Amino acid sequence: RKEVEQDPGPFNVPEGATVAFNCTYSNSASQSFFWYRQDCRKEPKLLMSVYSSGNEDGRFTAQLNRASQYISLLIRDSKLSDSATYLCVVRLYGGSQGNLIFGKGTKLSVKP
């Protein structure tokens, strides 16, 4: 079973649309959760950490359900500049030195 699974995408949406990405993780020892953004052939960049109570940063809202081992990202009012691949990422503890485990990513394309 894959450690971090995401919607395969691609998601093609018009500007202004709301889009939601889902992610599940298999290891219950996962302790930290993130959404990273990766532009084509670039490095991953942190979009936001995901906290148990859920958190919002402008147009972006992240949710975590530990019982279901499920993470989500909601993007409201999509912009052309939101076009990228969104990576669901978890980090373990308990012996691990904090290396990140990445999902394969979901590609988002926002069209005018």
Add this chain to the structure above:
Amino acid sequence: EPEVTQTPSHQVTQMGQEVILRCVPISNHLYFYWYRQILGQKVEFLVSFYNNEISEKSEIFDDQFSVERPDGSNFTLKIRSTKLEDSAMYFCASITTPGPIGNEQFFGPGTRLTVL
């Protein structure tokens, strides 16, 4: 804003050759990582490094790979005898401390390694 830097941006090598990929982590960071991403695939952890020794390594990080922090600033990844399947983007990352809070790992821009 401090950033992780990597050189070269693109390395082309012949199969069987040794390559050294270089990284300069952010200066006050204590933990360093190498990841790789084969084209079209997910980012994969290779190795973590702390206090001048390997903390953890994945099954990808076999005897052909080694890491070193030769001075106070550089962090290198060496591949002794490259294979075609080593072709990938290699990302260096650093963090102050992993901690329980969810500190951000900062990634360098990557080195694209092409093995011919």
